[in-house]
Amino acid sequence: MAEERLQTDILIIGGGAAGLNAALSAREAGREVVIMDKAVIERSGHFAGGIDHFAAYLNTGPSWDTREAYLDFTARSARGATNLEVVEKIYCDQLNTAIKRFDAVGCSLRRSDNTFFRTQSYGQPGPWWINFNGKRLKPLLGQAVRKAGCRVLDRVVTADILINEGQVCGAAGFHIRSGTFYVVQAKAVLIATGGTNRLYQNPTGLSFNCWMCPANTGDGEAIAYRAGARLANVEYLRMTLIPRGFSAAGLNALVGMGGILVNGTGEAFMKRYDPLGMKGPRYKLVEGVLGEIKAHRGPVFIDCRHLDPEALTHLVATLSYDKDTFPDFFEQKGIDLSRDLLEIATSEGMQGGPNEVCGSGIKIDADCATNVPGLFAAGNSADQCRSLHMATTSGIRAGCTMATYAANTDARGLPVYQPQLDGIRQRIYGPLNESRSMDWREFEDVLQRILTEGMGPVRSAWGMKQAWQNLDLLEKWKNEVRARTYHDLCRTQEVYNMLTVARCMITAARYRKESRFGQCHSRLDYPQTDDERWLGQIAVDRDTTGNPRTQFLPINYD
Amino acid sequence: MPPVFDANLCTGCGTCEDTCPLDVIYMDEQNGRSFAKYPEECWHCGSCRQECPVEAIQIRFPLRVMVPAGVVPY
Structure with a gap:
């Protein structure tokens, strides 16, 4: 297989709203940036076809229109899942810059008379949702990023983060049309790949007919987990109402x-x-x-x-x-x-944060940094972020903090560790082997049945144990999945990553012996919300044997 | 099912192929026109239609979207 190697300061995985805003901010700080995306960034990710709302307080006078009101609402409505000091830094402190960014790329949140059209929903204390025409947001952001001099690797899906001496030194992936193997060496890596969809059965039987983007399959969460990062809030199920x-x-x-x-x-x-x-x-x-x-x-x-x-x-x-x-x-x-x-x-269900102001996924601090040196996360793949408002603000925050991080890292980052690269190559191209016989769709279908049955809006220790054991059986078929094209090779990676997220989800949900946020985590055997014991996050990471392990991280809201 | 391409209007410029976030759309090597290679992977996002310079794309929802029936899991 052909191979391409690149070097950069900052590598951004996922060119959605979070990734592209991070790219712009990192370029403004003078860093070199490479972006890898499964599709073409002008129309990739959840906002590919458009978006109509952005949550903001605007300090217009009323008490609901303030930073304090936003933080108060976040603390009440996402209690046990949100970290306010992180939200302040990644959302509140970046909000003004974010609103200006929309103007700068030519997709203003304002109407032609310079006012905002604002609506209220979802328990929020005032009309925080700015309605706007974001149908061209992605093309405009994509063009701005290219104009800013970022190098874009379209149609390259990331397979793994590269680690040397416990520090991130880049990532590897492949082109979904040509199969070319890409190795990008970087001082810092951002994961901005969105949430995990296609994990539950779709009532229509059409897996890609889903609420959020079906290309977002927990890839970032899974590769971060493999690299040693902690995930948080992943026990929560998220559903919505649809026509x-x-x-x-x-x-x-x-x-x-x-x-x-x-x-x-x-x-x-x-x-x-x-x-x-x-x-x-x-x-x-x-x-x-x-x-x-x-x-x-x-x-x-x-x-x-x-x-x-x-x-x-x-x-x-x-x-x-x-x-x-x-x-x-x-x-x-x-x-x-x-x-x-x-x-x-x-x-259909999905793995997602409890509401519009709190996310699930890779655990980040106020710098958007993870526990793995050099690895950052933003947008819907990060545990604190959700929706366009936090994708934009956390992207801006991550771009700035990574720029500082990369400036302080010596030379051009650590070299790639060749044995890891050889292992990744062998693993990702394995499904092309003719001896395999199963279609990724069958694997995905069984995975969705398991999650829908055992990890839905009603959970129990027995049901989740059953789901876990069924995943063990499914896992035995993993090396049977065959890809006949590079497109299907990408889909195969996706179902593998969904399986990883499913494992982490069940692990966290079995550990949390209470119920929280209605059907997001509703246990028959522990039906009450128990703030005495469970006010905080469950972090999931990988132990030395490769299995998920849990740690409870209390959060103090006083 | 979606998207549906009007072969008489399509110029084969390839814009739709580049705008599909799900890699559904390919160019037919024989006739140089776009086609949905993986129609069941369409998200109905409308990106291809928005970008088509000659308005050759229509969205036609699959039968199971139009006529939803059956047992809902929960």
């Missing part, structure tokens, strides 16, 4: 503009599940729909017919900014929101 059949982003717009969930008898039921009703947290909305269906009061719909024409026009427009094909869905289904109810269902 039944179409697993699309858009709930925030529907709820934020005033849509009301009703059951099969036409009753608006949410007040029975949360005192805030439709303005309650996302997991409560999911709980409400699950509850109504279970009580045979389905089907469930969202009713937008009461909205005034102007609000409806904004709603349909902003839905299309969040998911470009929403209008096509309405048209092909024959749905007109001013006239029709829209049937709603719960989405």
